[in-house]
Amino acid sequence: MRRVTPDIVVVPHTHWDREWYLPFQRFRLGLVRMLDDVLDAMGADPAYRFTMDGQLAALEDYLEIRPERLPELRRFVTEGRLAAGPWLVLADEFLCSGETLIRNLEYGMRGAAELGGVMRVGYLPDQFGHCAQMPQILKQAGLDHACLWRGVPGRVDRDAFAWVGADGTAIRTQYLPGGYGNAAALFKGPAAGLADRLAAFTETMRPWHPEGPLLAMYGGDHTAPAADITAAGLRIATLGDYVTAQDPGVTGLPVVHGELRSHARANLLPGVVSARMPAKRLMARAERVVTRYAEPLSALWLPGGTGGTGGTAARSGADGAGVRSGTAAARLLDMAWRRLIACGGHDSITGCGADETAQQVAARIAEAEQIGQAVVDLVGSHLADRAARGSLVVVNPSPFARTALVLADLPEARAHLLTPGGGQVPTQRLELAPTLLDETVMDDLTRLLGRVHERELFGMEIVSWSAAEDVFTVVVGRHATGGYDHADLRAAVLAAAAARPGPWRVRTCAEPVVTVAAQVTVPPLGRVTLSPAPRPAPSAGAAPAGGPGWDRPADGTLDNGLLRVVAAADGTLSLFSAGGEAHGVGRVVDGGDAGDTYNHAPPREDLLVGVPRLVEVEPLYTGPLVSVLEIRRTYAWPSDTTPEARSAAAEDVTVVTRAELRAGEPYVRLEISFDNRSRDHRVRWHAPLPRTAAESFAEGQLAVVRRGLTGEGGCGERPVPTFPAEGFVAAGGLAVLLDQVTEYELTGGELALTLVRSVGLLSNNRNAWREEPAGPQLPTPAAQCPGPVSMRLAVLPHSGGWEEAGLPRLAEEYRHELLAVPGTGRAGAEPAGAATAGVAVEGAGVVLTALRERAGVLEMRLVAEHPRPTEAVVRGPFTAARRADILGAAGERLEIAGGAVRLPLRPFEIATLHLTRAG
Numbered sequence: 001m002r003r004v005t006p007d008i009v010v011v012p013h014t015h016w017d018r019e020w021y022l023p024f025q026r027f028r029l030g031l032v033r034m035l036d037d038v039l040d041a042m043g044a045d046p047a048y049r050f051t052m053d054g055q056l057a058a059l060e061d062y063l064e065i066r067p068e069r070l071p072e073l074r075r076f077v078t079e080g081r082l083a084a085g086p087w088l089v090l091a092d093e094f095l096c097s098g099e100t101l102i103r104n105l106e107y108g109m110r111g112a113a114e115l116g117g118v119m120r121v122g123y124l125p126d127q128f129g130h131c132a133q134m135p136q137i138l139k140q141a142g143l144d145h146a147c148l149w150r151g152v153p154g155r156v157d158r159d160a161f162a163w164v165g166a167d168g169t170a171i172r173t174q175y176l177p178g179g180y181g182n183a184a185a186l187f188k189g190p191a192a193g194l195a196d197r198l199a200a201f202t203e204t205m206r207p208w209h210p211e212g213p214l215l216a217m218y219g220g221d222h223t224a225p226a227a228d229i230t231a232a233g234l235r236i237a238t239l240g241d242y243v244t245a246q247d248p249g250v251t252g253l254p255v256v257h258g259e260l261r262s263h264a265r266a267n268l269l270p271g272v273v274s275a276r277m278p279a280k281r282l283m284a285r286a287e288r289v290v291t292r293y294a295e296p297l298s299a300l301w302l303p304g305g306t307g308g309t310g311g312t313a314a315r316s317g318a319d320g321a322g323v324r325s326g327t328a329a330a331r332l333l334d335m336a337w338r339r340l341i342a343c344g345g346h347d348s349i350t351g352c353g354a355d356e357t358a359q360q361v362a363a364r365i366a367e368a369e370q371i372g373q374a375v376v377d378l379v380g381s382h383l384a385d386r387a388a389r390g391s392l393v394v395v396n397p398s399p400f401a402r403t404a405l406v407l408a409d410l411p412e413a414r415a416h417l418l419t420p421g422g423g424q425v426p427t428q429r430l431e432l433a434p435t436l437l438d439e440t441v442m443d444d445l446t447r448l449l450g451r452v453h454e455r456e457l458f459g460m461e462i463v464s465w466s467a468a469e470d471v472f473t474v475v476v477g478r479h480a481t482g483g484y485d486h487a488d489l490r491a492a493v494l495a496a497a498a499a500r501p502g503p504w505r506v507r508t509c510a511e512p513v514v515t516v517a518a519q520v521t522v523p524p525l526g527r528v529t530l531s532p533a534p535r536p537a538p539s540a541g542a543a544p545a546g547g548p549g550w551d552r553p554a555d556g557t558l559d560n561g562l563l564r565v566v567a568a569a570d571g572t573l574s575l576f577s578a579g580g581e582a583h584g585v586g587r588v589v590d591g592g593d594a595g596d597t598y599n600h601a602p603p604r605e606d607l608l609v610g611v612p613r614l615v616e617v618e619p620l621y622t623g624p625l626v627s628v629l630e631i632r633r634t635y636a637w638p639s640d641t642t643p644e645a646r647s648a649a650a651e652d653v654t655v656v657t658r659a660e661l662r663a664g665e666p667y668v669r670l671e672i673s674f675d676n677r678s679r680d681h682r683v684r685w686h687a688p689l690p691r692t693a694a695e696s697f698a699e700g701q702l703a704v705v706r707r708g709l710t711g712e713g714g715c716g717e718r719p720v721p722t723f724p725a726e727g728f729v730a731a732g733g734l735a736v737l738l739d740q741v742t743e744y745e746l747t748g749g750e751l752a753l754t755l756v757r758s759v760g761l762l763s764n765n766r767n768a769w770r771e772e773p774a775g776p777q778l779p780t781p782a783a784q785c786p787g788p789v790s791m792r793l794a795v796l797p798h799s800g801g802w803e804e805a806g807l808p809r810l811a812e813e814y815r816h817e818l819l820a821v822p823g824t825g826r827a828g829a830e831p832a833g834a835a836t837a838g839v840a841v842e843g844a845g846v847v848l849t850a851l852r853e854r855a856g857v858l859e860m861r862l863v864a865e866h867p868r869p870t871e872a873v874v875r876g877p878f879t880a881a882r883r884a885d886i887l888g889a890a891g892e893r894l895e896i897a898g899g900a901v902r903l904p905l906r907p908f909e910i911a912t913l914h915l916t917r918a919g
Contacts, residue, residue, distance in 0.1 A: 006198050006199075006202060006234070007202075007212070007213045007214060008198065008201070008202065008213060008214045008216050008234060008235065009213045009214065009215055009216065009234075009235045009236075009237050009241075009242050010183065010186070010216045010218050010229065010234045010235065010236050010237070011049075011051055011215065011216065011217050011218060011219075011236075011237055011238065011239050011242060012048070012049060012050050012051070012218050012219060012225035012229060012236065013050065013051035013052070013053060013180070013217065013218070013219035013225070013239065014034060014052070014053055014219045014220070014221075014222065014223055014224060014225075015053050015125055015126060015180055015181070015219065015220060015221050015222075016031060016034075016052075016053050016055070016058045016221075016222060017221065017222065017345075017346075017347045018055075018057060018058065018061065018089065018342075018345055018347075018348075019345065019347060019348060019353055019357045019360065019361070020347040020352075020353045020354070020357065020775070021353060021354050021357075021762060021775055021776050021778055022354065022356075022357070023354065023356040023357050023360055024357070024360060027222070028061050028062075028065070030222055031058060031061060031062055031222075032062055032065050032066060034222070034223070034224040035058075035059075035062045035066075035224075036066070037224050037227065038050050038224055038225075039069060039072060039073060039076070040227070041227035042072075042076050042081060042082065043072060044227070045227070045230055046081075047230040047236060048081065048227070048229075048230055048236065049081050049082075049083075049236045049237055049238050049241070050076075050081070050082050050083070050225070050238070051082075051083040051119070051123075051219075051238045051239040051240070052082065052083060052084055053090065053123070053125070054083075054085070054086065054087050054090060054119065054121070054123030054124070054125065054239075055085075055087045055088065055089050055090050055108065056084055056085045056086075056087065056088050056107070056108045056111045056112050056115075057088050057089045057108075057342065059073065059084055059115065060111065073115065074115050074116050075116070076116075077112070077115045077116035077117050078115075078116030078117060079116075080117065080238070080240075080241070081238070082238075083119040083238035083239055083240045084111075084112040084115050084116075084117065084118065084119060085108045085109055085111065085112030085113075085118045085119050086105060086108050086109045086112060086118050086119055086120070086121070086122065086123070086141070086143060087104055087105060087108040087123070088104050088105075088107040088108035088111065088338075088341050088342075089104060089108075089341060089342055089344065089345045089348075090124070090125070090126060090127060090345060090346050091104050091127070091341070091344035091345060091346060091349075092127055092128060092272070092344060092345070092346040092348075092349055092350050093124075093127055093129065093130055093131040093134065093701060094128075094129060094131060094273065094700065094701065094724040094726075094741065095272070095273065095280065095283070095344065095349045095350060095724070095741050096283065096287065096340070096343075096344035096349060097284075097287050097291065097701065097726065097849075098131075098133060098137075098700075098701040098702035098703075098849060098863070099287070099291050099702075099849045099850050099861070100287055100291075100340055100341060100344055101131075101134075101137060101344075101701065102137060102850075102861075102886050103337055103340075103341060104341045104344065105137065105138075105141050105886070105887075106141075106886070106887055106888070107337070107338070107341060109141065109887060110887075119238065119239065119240040120142075120143055120144070120145070120240055120244050121143065121145045121146070121147050121174075121239055121240050121243045121244065122134070122138035122141075122143045122145065122146040122147065122171075123146075123147045123148075123239060124146060124147065124148040124149075125147070125148065125149055125176070125179075125180040126149065126150070126180065126346060127148070127150060127151075127346050128150060128151075128268055128269045128270070128272055128346065128350070129150060129151040129259065129260055129261040129268055129270075130148060130150075130151050130259060130260040130261075131259055131700070131701040131703070132165055132166040132258040132259040132701070132703045132705050132908075133165055133166050133167070133701055133702045133703045133908070133910070134146065134163075134165065135163050135164065135165030135169045135170065135171040135173075136165045136166070136167050136169040136908075136909075136910055137886065137910070138171055139165075139169050139171055140885045140886040140887075140910065140912075141885065141886055141887055142885065142887070143171075144171065144172065144244075144248035145171065145172050145173070145174060145243045145244060145246070145248060146163060146171055146172070146173040146174065147173070147174040147176065147239065147243055148173065148174075148175065148176065148260070149175070149176040149179050149180055149266055150260070150265075150266040150267070150268060151259075151260030151261050151262055151266070151268060152175050152256070152260055152262060152264070152265050152266075153256060153260070153262040153264055153712055154262065154264035154265065154712060154714055155254070156175060156254050156256060156265075157207075157208075157254070158175070158208055158209070158253070158254060159174065159175045159176070159177055159205075159208040159209045159215070160172060160173065160174055160175060160209075160246065160253055161173050161175060161253050161254040161255065161256050162250035162253040162254065162255045162256070163256055163260075164255060164256065164257045164258070165258070165908075166258060166702075166703040166705070166907075166908040167864075167906050167907060167908040167909045167910070168906060168907075170250045170255075171250070172246065172247075172248050172249065172250050172253065173256075174215070174243050174246070175208075176215075176217060177205065177208045177265070178204070178205075179217075179266065180217050180219070180220075181217055181218075181219055181220040181221075182201075182205070182216065182217050183201060183216035183217050183218045184217075184218065184219060184220045184223075185197070186198070186201060186216060186218055187218065187225075187226050187229055187232070194232060201214070201216060202214060213235065213242075215242055215243075216234075217239075258705060259705055261711065261723070262711070262712040262714070263711060263712060263713050263714050263715055263717045263718075263719045264712050264713070264714035264715065265714065265715060266715055267598075267715055267716075267717045267770060267772065267774060268717065269352070269598040269599060269717075269770075269774055270599070270720060270722055270723075270743075271595060271596070271597065271598050271599040271600045271722075271757070272350035272351060272352050272597065272598060273722065273723075273724045273741065273742075273743040273754075274600070274682070274722070274743040274754040274756075274757040275350065275351035275352055275597040275598075275757060275759065275783060276351030276358055276597070276782075276783055276785065277754070277755070277756050277757065277785065277789070277791075278362075278785060278789070279349060279351055279358065279361060279362055279365065280349070280351075280740050280741050280742075281739070281740045281790075281791070282362060282365045282366065282369070283340075283343060283344075283349050283365050283740070283741075284726075284739060284740035284741060285369060285740075286336075286340060286343075286365050286366075286368045286369035286372065287340060288815065288816070289369050289372035289373055289376065290333065290336045290337065290340060290368060290369070290371075290372035291849075291850055292397050292816055293372065293376050293397055293819065294329075294332075294333060294336070294371075294372040294373070294375035294376050294379075295333055295375075295850065295851065295852045296397065296525065296850075296851035296852065297375075297376060297379045297395065297397070297819075298326070298329045298333070298375050298378070298379050298853070299851060299852050299853035299858060300525060300838050300839075300851075301379050301382065301383060301395075301527070302326055302329055302378065302379050302382055303326060303382065326853075328378070329375045329378055329379075330853075332371050332372075332374060332375050333371075333372070333375060333852075335371050336367075336368045336369075336371040336372045336375075337368075339364045339365070339367050339368035339371070340365070340368045342364060343361050343364050343365050343368070348361045349361065350597075351597055351783065352597040352598055352762060352763075352774070352775065353597075353762070354762060354778055354780065355780050355781065355782040355783070358780075358782060358783070359782070376819070380393075380819070380821040381824075383395070383527065383821055384821045384822060384823050384824040384825065385824060385825045386825050387529050387821075387823030387824070387825055388529075388531075388823050388825060389823055389824055389825060390411075390414070390531075390532050390822075390823060391529050391530060391531050391532065391822075391823035392406075392408050392410075392417060392518075392529070392530045392532070392820055392821070392822060392823065393527055393528075393529050393530075393820070393821040393822075393823060394406055394520045394522050394527060394528050394529075394530065394818050394819070394820050394821075395522070395526075395527045395818065395819040395820075395821070396522035396523065396524065396525060396526055396527070396818055396838075397525070397816045397817075397818070397819065398524065398525065398812055398813065398816055398848070399524050399525050399838075399839060399840055399841035399848045399851075400524050400809075400840060400841065400842065401521065401522065401523055401524055401840075402521070402522050402813065402818060403519060403520070403521040403522075403664060404519070404520065404522075404662075404664070404813065404817070404818050405517045405518065405519055405520075405625060405626060405662055405663070405818075406517070406518055406520055406817075406818045406819075406820040407430070407515060407516070407517055407518075407820070408515070408516055408518055408820055408822075409433065409478060409513050409514070409515050410513065410514060410516055410532055411477065411511050411512065411513060411514075411532070412432065412511075412512035412513060412514045413512070413534060414532040414533060414534055415427070415429065415514045415516055415532075415535065416532065416533045416534065416535055417518055417520075417530040417531065417532060417533065418530060418531045418532075418533050419521075419528075419530065420528060420529070420530075424533075425518050425519065425520060425530060426518070426519040426624070426625060426663075427516045427517065427518045427519070427625070428516060428517045428621075428623070428624060428625040428626060429514055429515075429516055430514075430515045430516060430517055430621060430626075431514070431515040432512065432513070432514050432515075433510060433512075433513040433514070433515070434510070435509050435510050435511075435512055436507065436508075436509055436510075437458055437476070437508045437509060437510055438458065438506075438507070438508040439505060439506070439507050439508075440505075440506050441503050441504070441505055441506075442502065442503060442504050442506050443502045443503050443504075444497070444502060445472060445493055445496055445497040445502060445504045445506070446493060446494065446497050448472065448474075448493055448506055449489075449490060449493055452486070452489065454486055455484050455486065457474060457476050457508060458476060458508055460476035460477055460478055460510065461476060461477055461478070461484075462474060462475070462476055462484060462489065463475045463476060463477045463511060465489060465492055467492065467496040470500065470502075470503070470504055470505055471504070471505045471506075471507060472493070472496055472504050472505070472506050472507070473506075473507045473508075473509060474506070474507070474508050474509070475509050475510070475511060476508060476509070476510055476511070477510065477511040477513075478511075478513065478822070517625045517626050518530075518625075519625050519663055519664070520818065522818060523836070523837035523838070523840075524837060524838060524839060524840035524841070524875075525837070525838030525839045525840070525851070526836050526837040526838045527836050527838075528836075529823065555617070555619055556617050556619075556629065558627045558628075558629060558659065558661040558668065559627075559661070560623070560627070560661050560662070560663055560664070560665070562577060562578075562664070562665065562666045563575060563576070563577045563661060563665075563666055563667065563668060563796065564576040564577070565629075565659060565661055565668045567617045567629055567631055567659070568583075568584070569615065570587075570611070570612065570615060570633075571586070571612060571615040571617070571631045571632075571633040571657070572584045572585055572586045572587050573585040573586050573659065573668070573795075575668065575795065575796070575797050576797075577666060577796065577797055577798075578799075579666070579733075579796070579797050579798040579799045579800075579805065580690050580733050580797035580798060580799055581690065581797055582687065582688065582689075582690050582733070582734050582795075582797045583688060584686075584687070584688045585687040585688070585734075585795055586631075586657060586670065586672075586685060586686075586687065587610055587685075587686040587687070587688075587750075588610065588612075588633065588635070588655050588672070588683065588684070588685055588686070588755075589608055589609065589610040589683070589684050589686055589752070590608070590609045590610070590635065590637045590638075590678070590681055590682070590683050591606055591607070591608045591609075591681065591682050591683075591684075592606045592607065592638070592641035592645075592646045592680060592681055592682075593641060593680050593681050593682045593757055593758065593759055594641055594642065594643040594680060594764070594767075594768065595759055595764060595767050595768075595769065595770075596759050596761040596762060596763050596764040596767055596774070597759055597761070597762055597763070597780060597783055598763060598767075598770065598774040598775070599717070599718070599720075599767050599769050599770045599774070600682060600720065600722070600757060600769065601643075601718075601764075601767050601768040601769040601770070602768075603641050603642060603643055603644055603645050603646060604643065604644050604645065604768075605644065605645040605646075606645075606646065607638060607645070607646045609635055609636065609637055609638070610686075611635075612633035612634055612635050612655075613634050613635060613636060613652075614632075614633070614634040615631070615632070615633050615634075616631070616632040616633075617629060617630070617631050617632075618630045618632075620658075623663075624663065625662065625663045626660060626661070626662050626663070627660070627661050628658060628659065628660045628661075629658075629659045630656060630657070630658055630659075631656070631657040631658075631659065632654055632655075632656050632657075633654065633655045633657070634652060634653070634654045634655075635652070635653050635654075635655065636650040636651070636652055636653075637650060637651050637653050637677075637678045637681065637683075638650055638651075638678060638681070639651050639677075639678055639679065640678065640679045640680055641679070641680035641681055642680075643766065643768065646681075651677040651678050653674050653675065653676075653677060653678070654674060654675075655672065655673075655674040656672070656673050656674065657670055657671070657672050658670065658671040658673075665794075665813075666796050666810070667735075667737060667794040667795060667796035667810065667814065668794060668795055668796070669792070669793075669794045669814070670792070670793050670794065670795060671790060671791070671792050672685060672755060672790065672791050672793075673788065673789065673790035673791075674788075674789055675787065675788055675789075676756055676758065676784075676785055676786055676787060676788075676789045677786070678758065679758055679760060679784050679786075680758060680759060680760060680784070681757075681758050682754060682756070682757045682758070683754070683755045683756050683757075683789075684752045684753060684754050684755060685752070685753045685754075685755055685791075685793075686750045686751070686752050686753075687734055687736070687750060687751045687795065688749060688750050689731055689732030689733065689734050689746075689749055689750060689751060690732055690733035690734055690797055691732040691733045692732060692749065693731040693732030693733075693746060694708065694709060695707060695708055695709075695731065696723070696729055696730065696731040696744070696746055696751075697729070697730045697731070697801075697802045698723060698724070698725035698726075698728070698729045698730075698744070699725060699726060699727035699728045699729075699807070699808065699811060699865065700724060700725055700726030700727060700741070701726065702847075702849060702863045702865070702908070702910060703863075703865070703908050704802060704803075704808075704865055704867075704908075707721075707723050708721070709721055709746055716770065716771030716772055717769065717770045717771070718769035718770070720745075720769070721745055721746070722743050722744065722745045722754075723743070723744060723745070724741055724742070724743060724744075725738055725741070725742055725744055726738065726740075726741050726742075727807075727808070727811040727815070728802075728807050728808075728810075728811045729742075729744050729751065729753075730798070730802040730805070730807060731746055731751055732749075732751075733797055733798060733799065734751060734795070734796075734797055734798075735795070735796050735797075735798055735802065735805060735807055735810075736751065736753065736793050736794070736795050737793060737794040737795075737796075737807070737810060737811050737814040737815070738793055738811070739791070739792040739793060739814075739815060740791070740792075742754065742791070742793075743757075753791075753793070755789060755791050756785050756789045757785075758783070758784040758785050758786075759780070759783050759784065760779060760780060760781055760783065760784055761777055761778065761779060761780060761783075762775055762776060762777065762778040762779075762780050762783075763775040763776060763777055763778075764777060765777045794814050796810075801867075803844070803845060803866055803867055803868075808845050808847050808865040808866075809847075812847060812848075837876075838876070839851070839858070839860070839874065839875070839876040839915075840874070840875040840876065841860075841862065841872060841873070841874050841875075842872070842873040842875070843864070843870050843871050843872040843873055843905070844866055844870045845864055845865045845866025845870055846862055846863075846864055846865075846866075846870060846872045846905070847862065847863050847864075847865050848860070848861070848862060849861045849862065849863055849910075854888060854914075855888070856916075857914040857915060857916050857917075858914070858915040858916075858917055859884065859888065859912065859913070859914055859915075860874065860912070860913045860915060861886070861910065861911070861912045861913075862874075862903075862905075862910070862911045862912075862913070863908065863909070863910045863911070864905035864906065864907060864908055864909050864911075865908065866905075866907055866908075867907050868907055869904065869905065869906055869907060870904075870905050870907075871902060871903065871904050871905065872902070872903045872905055872911065873900050873901070873902050873903075874900065874901045874903070874913065874915070875899055875900045875901075876899070876915065876917070877899070877917055877918040878896055878899075878901070878915045878916060878917060878918065879896075879916050879917070879918050880893070880896070880915075880916040881893070881894040881895075881896055881901045881913060881914065881915050881916070882894060882913070882914045883911065883912065883913065883914075884912040884913065884914045885912065886910065886912055888912075890914055894913070901913065901915075
């Protein structure tokens with residue numbers, strides 16, 4: 001091969017999708033083969049370099065199969081020849097939470113450091129756009145450079161630009177014109193033609209980079225670079241070598257602010273936000289359980305903590321069992337996080353993979369939630385053990401005091417609750433559970449004893465028993481009180497059997513139990529223990545529990561004094577509040593979709609169905625704490641769609657909307673559900689805006705982003721103005737609080753949210769709204785999302801901007817319910833009505849994103865979701881406080897005055913604190 005020395009730096013690499021059109025384990029076989037070849041080449045040629053795609057997980061996946069190659073792999077990483085990290089996986093930045101992105105970077109950088117070194121570049125080669133907080137996340141992790149491809153606006157005419165994040169952090173960003181495989185064909189063809197190929201590459205790339213060596217990304221999807229590339233005499237480097245050799249300064253570079261979602265230079269593939277919507281719901285729920293319940297509650301309430309050292313048990317001298325619980329919780333949380341992070345992959349949670357891949361992703365998400373719930377159960381069991389049997393422990397996951405509803409099953413005779421001070425907790429009776437659980441005829445009554453396990457029968461605890469004529473009755477309860485001895489029950493059964501041979505009717509009855517909604521006030525990140533009590537006598541002139549403004553609503557109307565909701569004849573809602581009013585809220589529209597998992601595309605002649613055939617409205621509950629309407633609308637939706645038109649055949653589908661209004665809440669909670677029987681269609685929920693709007697504001701990934709009515713087009717892809725939102729979206733005086741990442745669009749004066757998008761192809765080679773295939777054209781029948789579909793959200797009209805309406809706090813309250821745990825301990829185990837505060841956070845727009853025990857301190861992460869500078873005030877029993885970076889490295893000390901830490905914050909600044917607790 002003729003030696004040439006042009007001014008080019010070749011970066012051999014691969015882009016490795018851990019799972020996509022094949023499931024993980026089938027792709028991994030190719031990974032093992034590929035890395036075998038790469039390590040062999042590196043061992044034979046000291047000049048060989050390789051970049052492993054910016055994600056550590058691929059190396060971990062390999063080492064799980066080839067553990068014997070760890071020493072040489074570690075040597076190559078230590079020598080700087082094999083670039084590892086900084087991410088654990090290449091996540092989709094809009095379909096997982098900001099905290100999940102941070103943990104992804106934390107796990108990746110820590111694991112790469114253990115292998116010998118971290119690539120110091122925030123490499124983001126193939127994600128479908130980039131979130132507004134990524135510059136700050138990378139900078140706080142000590143990374144001065146980003147490197148990416150998709151989403152860059154058309155006005156960028158150089159291969160480097162200053163990317164300015166939501167908080168103002170600017171980071172030098174290496175743009176990859178032509179993608180992460182812009183030199184994939186450089187070494188293809190005869191050696192004699194290499195000089196011509198190099199000249200052509202230089203001619204193409206030099207306008208992007210007028211001076212200095214050009215970056216040649218030699219690699220592609222699931223491929224290994226040739227082993228003999230060093231023989232060409234070119235400069236070979238890792239991506240980290242090339243990028244970090246550039247001046248990290250941003251002076252003189254083109255400036256791009258905020259998120260990167262332009263279609264100008266690469267396909268953005270925005271339809272992944274609405275592909276396989278049920279997976280998005282599962283992901284959001286699992287993230288919430290792990291991040292906002294399991295981690296913080298175990299750090300605050302579990303003996304031994306979860307950080308490996310310190311914790312409550314170590315400080316209080318508790319026995320080793322508590323420490324073991326904390327250690328178990330820490331290990332469980334690590335397992336949950338690894339699954340969550342893996343599911344965030346840009347071909348995983350996106351839903352643009354094969355059905356087998358989607359099944360595995362859903363299973364891993366479910367495992368993450370189950371593991372997180374196991375930790376919550378562990379904490380709940382600890383709290384329940386220390387509360388008297390029959391009491392109710394209510395825990396607040398928010399860092400400010402909450403007055404909110406919890407549901408509790410209480411014995412009907414004691415279906416009321418008392419506050420720590422002995423006051424009555426407002427309650428509302430909802431449902432009475434059936435009392436007769438089972439009736440069986442037994443020839444031999446002693447067979448009953450085989451059903452009983454000490455005190456347990458039918459999953460409950462035995463309260464009492466009696467015999468009368470030919471009937472033996474056992475009464476059970478969820479949390480029985482009073483003494484019990486199995487020998488007494490056995491004696492009674494034997495005596496009855498001896499007195500009367502049989503047959504016997506054996507009845508198992510439950511204590512009368514009623515489900516109540518209770519309005520409870522709980523301290524910040526704290527708990528309160530409530531005591532059950534008999535129903536009090538009504539007092540004359542008592543105000544309704546919902547507040548003075550709560551009136552008993554008429555049929556089809558809900559009113560709590562803050563918001564009035566009226567159901568119209570077509571099943572839509574009108575909302576009235578001091579902040580404004582909205583009408584026609586909740587119109588459901590079904591349209592065709594001839595696209596694929598990557599891009600929505602309507603048929604040539606679409607048919608939109610938005611008028612129901614039948615509407616029924618039924619009140620389910622009526623105040624004073626909660627009122628619920630059920631609205632049932634039946635539609636005829638076309639059964640199928642072709643690229644030309646929708647089918648004449650139709651499916652009758654009933655869309656059920658549960659509208660719930662709670663005391664003290666300025667928004668109406670909605671749950672929309674239906675059985676999806678049609679194929680190749682998109683169903684959206686519409687709400688007309690009270691005011692004309694040319695922009696929307698959406699919360700997601702630790703920022704609130706302003707968006708217009710259009711997108712920048714290019715690259716053969718229709719720039720549809722559909723966008724993702726995680727926490728809320730607001731426009732024109734209407735706000736929607738979200739339970740999951742949701743696709744939305746401002747269209748025709750309305751806000752439209754996608755409920756489901758049903759498609760049958762991974763990538764449609766003839767997608768009308770995208771010129772190029774986005775992947776193989778594989779059938780994905782499960783992506784049609786057949787069967788039950790549901791989405792939860794809340795709606796409110798408001799005046800002023802999103803920050804004046806306090807939407808970050810309302811979203812926090814809506815997404816994080818109080819946790820209620822029935823007491824199971826001995827009477828007097830803890831003072832009745834005990835209330836304990838945790839940690840309080842104050843400040844306009846200041847949002848808690850994480851709280852965990854870490855190396856003996858309480859690590860808290862906050863973000864200022866506010867367009868102007870604000871101040872966070874953190875109160876609690878602390879002896880020391882420090883700033884930290886997002887990887888946990890401690891920084892400057894902070895002053896504690898009056899039991900509080902005051903921290904000025906820039907708009908959208910992310911702040912991590914380390915708090916040392918007293919005692």
